[in-house]
Amino acid sequence: MDKINTRLEKVSEQALTEAGQVLKEGGLVAFPTETVYGLGANALNEDAAVRTYAAKGRPSDNPLIVHIADVKHLADVAKDIPEEAYVLARLFWPGPLTMIFQKTERVPMGTTGGMSTVAVRMPSHPVALSLIRKAGGFVSAPSANTSGRPSPTCASHVMDDLCGKIDMVIDGGEVEIGVESTIVDMTVAPPSILRPGAVTKRMLEEAIGAVDMDPGIVREGVRPKAPGMKYRHYAPKAKLVIVSGTQKEVTEAVNRAAERHKQEGRRTGVIACMQTAAKYRADIVHVIGGQDDEKAIARNLYGLLRKFDEEDVDVIYSEAFCGDGLGAAIMNRLGKAAGHTIVKASEL
Ligand code: TXA
Ligand code: MG
Numbered sequence: 001m002d003k004i005n006t007r008l009e010k011v012s013e014q015a016l017t018e019a020g021q022v023l024k025e026g027g028l029v030a031f032p033t034e035t036v037y038g039l040g041a042n043a044l045n046e047d048a049a050v051r052t053y054a055a056k057g058r059p060s061d062n063p064l065i066v067h068i069a070d071v072k073h074l075a076d077v078a079k080d081i082p083e084e085a086y087v088l089a090r091l092f093w094p095g096p097l098t099m100i101f102q103k104t105e106r107v108p109m110g111t112t113g114g115m116s117t118v119a120v121r122m123p124s125h126p127v128a129l130s131l132i133r134k135a136g137g138f139v140s141a142p143s144a145n146t147s148g149r150p151s152p153t154c155a156s157h158v159m160d161d162l163c164g165k166i167d168m169v170i171d172g173g174e175v176e177i178g179v180e181s182t183i184v185d186m187t188v189a190p191p192s193i194l195r196p197g198a199v200t201k202r203m204l205e206e207a208i209g210a211v212d213m214d215p216g217i218v219r220e221g222v223r224p225k226a227p228g229m230k231y232r233h234y235a236p237k238a239k240l241v242i243v244s245g246t247q248k249e250v251t252e253a254v255n256r257a258a259e260r261h262k263q264e265g266r267r268t269g270v271i272a273c274m275q276t277a278a279k280y281r282a283d284i285v286h287v288i289g290g291q292d293d294e295k296a297i298a299r300n301l302y303g304l305l306r307k308f309d310e311e312d313v314d315v316i317y318s319e320a321f322c323g324d325g326l327g328a329a330i331m332n333r334l335g336k337a338a339g340h341t342i343v344k345a346s347e348l
Helices: 013-024 046-056 071-077 083-092 126-134 155-162 201-208 247-263 294-310 327-337
Strands: 007-010 029-031 038-042 065-067 097-103 117-121 168-171 182-185 192-195 239-244 268-273 284-289 315-319 342-344
Touching: 007 013, 013 029, 013 038, 013 126, 013 168, 029 126, 029 155, 038 046, 071 083, 071 117, 083 097, 083 201, 155 168, 155 294, 239 247, 239 327, 247 268, 247 315, 268 294, 284 294, 294 327
Parallel strands: 007 168, 029 168, 065 117, 097 182, 239 315, 239 342, 268 284, 268 315
Antiparallel strands: 029 038, 097 117, 182 192
């Protein structure tokens, strides 16, 4: 692929107008959403989808999410829309919820990775909404990272991965949520969560009744229904191990392991919460947030995984962060980054 000049622009009316024009002409523009930065392209243009896959190095059977700025545009790209979808749209759009439907003719197979269904989301970030409108209403946007790397939560992450491969990056500062949207398959009854996110199972069930969890994201060895969830993802270069147990067990086990690694000439990193960080004796200890502050933990997760890549550690230990709100999304992403290596402190 020829290297292209990537313009990095702060948010301004003019930058957004120009970015909208770039998208209309089939170009690629990365922009902030409330979840993570997205790599925008015209969702109704097959060539733009091809360019998106090439820039990310993403397998072309992994479908893109179509972003809209107005609920009335939903029926342009989706059909057989159940009434529950409108209930969810009223409650959670604009916001971190993606819904899957049968697609209409207007959506090219390139955008949906050859599938007859389409994923649709209305983001809440004002920059995203403005850009979608200026681009004509339909913007496909996967996370703006190189395939396999952690999703970007600020513009510099996007530049690190995609500079020279896309036309423009709109810098809107750090994102608010930090993990990607909840994906719900509305083509099945009951609807099924294909990727956990900030809109939780409980929130969905309070709105529309029973909702399933795709077995592919709960049990190992079952193929996830969202093609993107089957890849090892969000992975730092060092081996990442999640350690479960009581606080005392975890700190002691990690400290013993760090000591062992030191003797072998290997460097150890730790992902800890505010309350426990000082108890670790490792080469690098990063604080992810307060123990019960799921919002901070979600916001800092991908940035920390990227930071470790620059810090030359050989093994990273992370505490487990459970909780039933955002906790499911955090553990899902952390689990994927660790290739599902979760070890009990007593077995470390
Ligand atoms: O928060 C988000 O959703 C971000 C921001 C930029 O909006 N976007 C995002 O897109 O995370 P991406 O492409 O990184 O992840 C989309 C996921 C993939 O796992 C993909 O396989 C799944 O959605 N997906 C898309 N269309 C689908 C479909 N028709 N059926 C099943 N899964 C689908
Ligand atoms: Mg992604």
